[in-house]
Amino acid sequence: MDIGSELYRKTLLTISGNSLVEKLTLKYGGKLAAKFIASQELQPALDVIRELNRKGIMVTLDHLGEGIKALSEASGYREEYIRLVRGIAAASVNANVSLKPTQMGLALDAKACFTNIRAVVQEAAAANNFVRIDMEDTPFTQATIDMVKQLHREGLTNVGTVIQAYLHRTRADVKDLIASGVNLRLVKGAYKEPAEVAFQKKSEVIDNFKAIIRMHLDQGIYTAIASHDDTIIRWVKEYAAANRISPEKFEFQMLYGLRMNEQAKLAADGYRVRCYVPYGKMWYPYYTRRLAEKPANLMMVLQNMFR
Template sequence: MDIGTRLFRTALLGLAGNRAARALSERYGMKLGASRFVAGETMEEAIAQAKRLNAEGIAVTLDFLGESVSSLEEAQVSERSYKELIRMISHEGINGNVSLKPTQFGLALDRKACEEGIRAVVNEAAGHGLFVRLDMEDSPWTDATIQIVQMLQDEGFSNVGTVIQAYLYRSGRDVQAMTANKMNLRLVKGAYKESRRIAFESKQEVDDNMRRLIKARLDSGIYTAIATHDQRIIRWVQSYTRMRAIPRSKFEFQMLYGIRNPLQRSLAREGYKVRSYVPFGRSWYPYFVRRLAERPANVMFVVKSVVWRN
């Protein structure tokens, strides 16, 4: 990653937590181009998009946006919303599961209350035969997120897993430990602003570590979600799994809603399991900014969208 791109990404990620920028953006709703990356503001809109993706042979994981709540009352709203979402997925026959963020359940406010809320959602999902993914947020929450998932597994819940980010130095050790515990993982490169003290800076280093983590998981035989839009890594996975005779039932490719749609459809037609990460809700701003920070081309898409509307 060159200096200019790094500065661009850092500046945008700095806006993700800016309350004034967030309020200004959300006032204009989806008009800023967020609709490319966010499936809608309501559960009904997200379910409609999930059905469309299912019709194309693509599974989904639905994410009700709303990280870093400021009160336990907001956390309780998240719990109720996820339970309703799980019931709707089951009722509508959606091929999908759910993803949630621990800070959305009050992790920064009350650890015990957060655990109780997440446990209630995982229990609801278990009753409907659905899986729950605890998304990995920025590094202050890594240990707690892993501990919560491990706690739930120890309690007998087999329908829960989490995410490991390849740009963190610690991720090799985390994958080794969680693989030993047979934990279902999603592997990603990582999209938060992190210090060079704890994270790789260059794209090549992150890509190399991503391959190491994928290889370790594929060799283990434990089910793994490989979340990337990088065609070089996807081709490498295809080649490696053919060479090692690893069945496609042991892994899936995951991509974000609205990104590389033709590639998602192409992989699905080839017989690979593909899952689209489908976020929705009114608190879309931080997620939207991280998508813009990933690629300058995403910013140009938004600029063109705004100009076209005006």
């Protein structure tokens, strides 16, 4: 990442970690956060999915929550995800599921976390649906990968995870997970990580991102590319065309509230597009990471504030 954008990201993440800032944002910022969060409840989120589906856009539905402090909270999230999976099936919408390991208790009890996640994956398997286990910051990277591989060994292959291009370990992880048959979402990475574990220069992250995309496309593996970067999107289009890779072999993934017109245009142009749609009341950590990604996101929120 370049020095300016990295300084902005680290500064905003530091500020958002202040308890007073969090308290004030939660009290007054709900309407602003609605730019990036579909709703606080499931049913309105399903309505959003229907509208996106009508535009040819698939969805990943995420019930917000992470970093819980008691396993009883994890049980509540597990039950909400089971309700979510059933809600998707009942609504007959084109959407799969995304969840965070710490939401299910990974930081408290790894065994309990695995049991909670397995219950959601089993429910999704019964509904012929797919679960994406999000990747959080590096203290949880290996544990997340291990859980996904264990679920596959148990025959629950309707589960995948996320790989972050800014980590030094990423290419080795991709090679290992491809060999294990694990479906991956490829992203740049949005957490604050030190130079010991992550690339700090934007050019290095982009190079690694392209490398892991090629590792998929060149082997004919279905590829989920999560990026709002025009440079990456254009490069994928050109690489696929030059190598006669069908648009059916990959999908572009973007976040709800960001570049919605571009998502619709890509879908209209015949590309597979999936929108990451979050809902729920625990929106603050997700919201602050979206603002930290680039100054333009913060400016967009500030403009809405004064309208």
